[in-house]
Amino acid sequence: MNIPMLDLTQQYQTLKEDINKALDKVMSSARFILGPNVKQLEESVAKYSRVSYGVGVASGSDALHISLEACGIKEGDEVIVPAFTFFATAGAVARAGATPVFADIDPVTFNIDPKSIEKLITDKTKAIIPVHLYGQMADMKAIKDIADKHHLYIIEDAAQAIGAEFEGKRAGEIGATACYSFFPTKNLGAYGDAGMIVTNSEELAERSRVLRAHGSKPKYYHHVLGYNSRLDEMQAAILNVKLEHLNKWNEMRRKNAAYYTELLNKELGDRVITPVEVENRYHVYHQYTIRVKDRDQLQQFLKDNGVATMIYYPKPLHLQPVFSDLGYKEGDLPESEKACKEALSLPMFPELSKEQQEYIVSKIKEFYQ
Numbered sequence: 001m002n003i004p005m006l007d008l009t010q011q012y013q014t015l016k017e018d019i020n021k022a023l024d025k026v027m028s029s030a031r032f033i034l035g036p037n038v039k040q041l042e043e044s045v046a047k048y049s050r051v052s053y054g055v056g057v058a059s060g061s062d063a064l065h066i067s068l069e070a071c072g073i074k075e076g077d078e079v080i081v082p083a084f085t086f087f088a089t090a091g092a093v094a095r096a097g098a099t100p101v102f103a104d105i106d107p108v109t110f111n112i113d114p115k116s117i118e119k120l121i122t123d124k125t126k127a128i129i130p131v132h133l134y135g136q137m138a139d140m141k142a143i144k145d146i147a148d149k150h151h152l153y154i155i156e157d158a159a160q161a162i163g164a165e166f167e168g169k170r171a172g173e174i175g176a177t178a179c180y181s182f183f184p185t186k187n188l189g190a191y192g193d194a195g196m197i198v199t200n201s202e203e204l205a206e207r208s209r210v211l212r213a214h215g216s217k218p219k220y221y222h223h224v225l226g227y228n229s230r231l232d233e234m235q236a237a238i239l240n241v242k243l244e245h246l247n248k249w250n251e252m253r254r255k256n257a258a259y260y261t262e263l264l265n266k267e268l269g270d271r272v273i274t275p276v277e278v279e280n281r282y283h284v285y286h287q288y289t290i291r292v293k294d295r296d297q298l299q300q301f302l303k304d305n306g307v308a309t310m311i312y313y314p315k316p317l318h319l320q321p322v323f324s325d326l327g328y329k330e331g332d333l334p335e336s337e338k339a340c341k342e343a344l345s346l347p348m349f350p351e352l353s354k355e356q357q358e359y360i361v362s363k364i365k366e367f368y369q
């Protein structure tokens with residue numbers, strides 16, 4: 001059996017008619033940039049996130065970068081980020097001219113450890129970027145307490161977590177802003193690059209809107225240096241169709257996750273550590289990530305048997321060559337480093353079948369026998 005990490009072809013077949021109709025409408029209207037589809041998507045995603053404003057941008061990475069600049073973060077400032085995340089989280093901080101300061105993670109959730117944050121705060125610290133990794137929100141209560149105490153912005157990296165909840169709240173409700181990516185593989189994926197900032201702050205929304213269009217306000221007058229970072233109408237039209245299905249797809253992911261956990265705990269309880277959904281959190285399983293010993297050998301064995309898996313992420317950010325000037329060394333953030341050696345993400349998408357999951361688990365079992 002051949003099982004891909006992610007299969008988007010089945011989903012397209014079910015949406016084909018609606019998507020093609022929506023795209024045809026955009027092409028016939030010949031309105032391609034910042035038109036009615038983007039406006040509709042901004043309103044719908046803000047409403048979905050239960051906040052007031054959405055600002056469409058070109059990618060999740062730009063959503064982070066523009067959020068930081070909208071908050072006034074600049075050279076000389078420090079921003080605390082987890083060391084175990086996708087590069088863009090820290091890349092955006094450096095792009096804004098500020099310094100990323102790396103915190104360690106909680107080994108159970110893989111999310112930033114609030115205990116690790118507090119000791120990193122200096123008088124230069126301006127913000128914290130919690131990442132809701134794999135689709136589960138970070139401990140936003142503890143993070144909010146720290147941020148309030150030290151007057152820091154929280155910018156949520158919700159690229160993997162649209163629809164996730166923490167004590168009934170969605171990304172964007174707690175932080176100053178939350179940043180979504182609509183990269184094709186995300187839970188709500190476009191057919192190209194796209195992203196969005198959501199926020200309850202009218203001021204941050206307005207600054208973000210200005211920054212995404214060359215800092216132009218009024219048009220052709222520039223008080224700040226901005227970017228060309230817009231979400232285009234074609235992507236917005238596709239996303240408007242797909243957003244209607246997001247809750248159903250997230251539920252299907254959760255069902256698949258529960259089945260993996262049931263099979264793995266029954267058959268391989270002593271070998272495989274399965275993901276934990278913390279109480280009062282709604283996990284949307286962007287990834288289903290297990291922890292194992294002999295991870296690389298297991299990955300090779302699964303590959304030889306037709307099962308694709310991914311390592312998110314093989315190298316922690318504090319040890320990335322591009323950040324070598326920051327002076328971190330191996331051993332500084334032990335939980336992040338350990339996760340890089342043990343984490344393995346199994347195939348996960350809404351349409352993944354029980355038979356496919358049973359095959360994957362049977363092969364993992366075979367490896368450890």
Ligand SMILES: *Cc1c(COP(=O)(O)O)cnc(C)c1O
Binds near residue numbers: 059060062160180
């Ligand atoms: C995907 C992702 C991003 C970046 O999003 P792009 O749209 O690819 O720029 C940022 N942070 C995390 C955690 C992500 O998974």
